[in-house]
Amino acid sequence: MKKYLxxxxxxxLGSCGxxxxxxxxxxxxxxxxxxxxxxYSAMKRTEAxxxxxxxxxxxxxxxxxxxxxxxxxxxRYALGxxxxxxxxSARGFSQALDGTWEEYQRDTRRYGAKRTRIQDATDFMGWxxxxxxxKLGISKYDARAQYLAYHEGRTGYARGSYQSKGWLLAVADxxxxxxxxxxEQLSRCGR
Numbered sequence: 001m002k003k004y005l006x007x008x009x010x011x012x013l014g015s016c017g018x019x020x021x022x023x024x025x026x027x028x029x030x031x032x033x034x035x036x037x038x039x040y041s042a043m044k045r046t047e048a049x050x051x052x053x054x055x056x057x058x059x060x061x062x063x064x065x066x067x068x069x070x071x072x073x074x075x076r077y078a079l080g081x082x083x084x085x086x087x088x089s090a091r092g093f094s095q096a097l098d099g100t101w102e103e104y105q106r107d108t109r110r111y112g113a114k115r116t117r118i119q120d121a122t123d124f125m126g127w128x129x130x131x132x133x134x135k136l137g138i139s140k141y142d143a144r145a146q147y148l149a150y151h152e153g154r155t156g157y158a159r160g161s162y163q164s165k166g167w168l169l170a171v172a173d174x175x176x177x178x179x180x181x182x183x184e185q186l187s188r189c190g191r
Contacts, residue, residue: 022067029058029182030189032067039067040191042119050126051133055186056143057125059179060150063171064095069116071095093121096128100153104128125150132157143179144172 023039025031033040043054065071072091090097092115096104104124105111113120132138132149136157140146149157151168162168 026062026066027181029055029185030191032058033186033189033191036067036118039118042122045119046122046126049123050130050140052126052129052140052146053183054191055179055183056129056141056146057122058182059143059175060125060147061093061121062178063147063175064090065093067093069093069118092116093118094125096121096124100128142176144176147172147175 023032023035025035040054043057046052046057047054061067069092071093094115096115101113101115101124104127105113108123108127110120110123113124115121115124128150129138129140129146132146132154133140135154136149138145138149145157148162148168151172152161156162162172
């Protein structure tokens with residue numbers, strides 16, 4: 001009897017542990033989709049609802065969380081050793097900040113949405129990028145500009161706050177290159 005109880009416990013714990021695990025191959029969109037079909041389904045729903053292409057969503061999620069459901073920003077330390085909290089409230093697949101996430105929940109009436117659930121994270125991303133397209137005139141296909149607005153906030157983007165941040169411009173270029181890579185790969189694997 002104890003053997004069966006132990007085996008059942010291991011199976012239950014094992015099935016829970018993989019939920020927040022990132023896909024194994026983040027550089028191949030076809031393999032990513034094959035390994036995590038629910039991710040692709042969520043992104044396709046977001047594309048249908050908000051018009052943000054799958055490859056733009058994929059590249060942004062890759063940059064923000066590397067597809068780790070419970071990703072959080074690093075801790076900050078006083079005197080180099082005393083933990084004083086995280087760098088920001090950003091967390092989940094989309095790394096949405098608390099205030100922006102709450103605004104999304106109010107605007108979409110999705111009060112039960114969770115940042116650790118891919119369907120909610122991609123819907124949030126679509127909602128945000130749709131708003132950036134509407135308010136700032138950024139094409140939903142422009143992964144670079146969408147990422148800059150996503151990172152800096154719409155007000156920061158409108159002010160051009162990113163222009164003095166060489167590191168951020170380099171990151172945005174990487175997001176654009178990854179989006180193009182994902183777009184090309186998805187077209188070849190019939191997605």
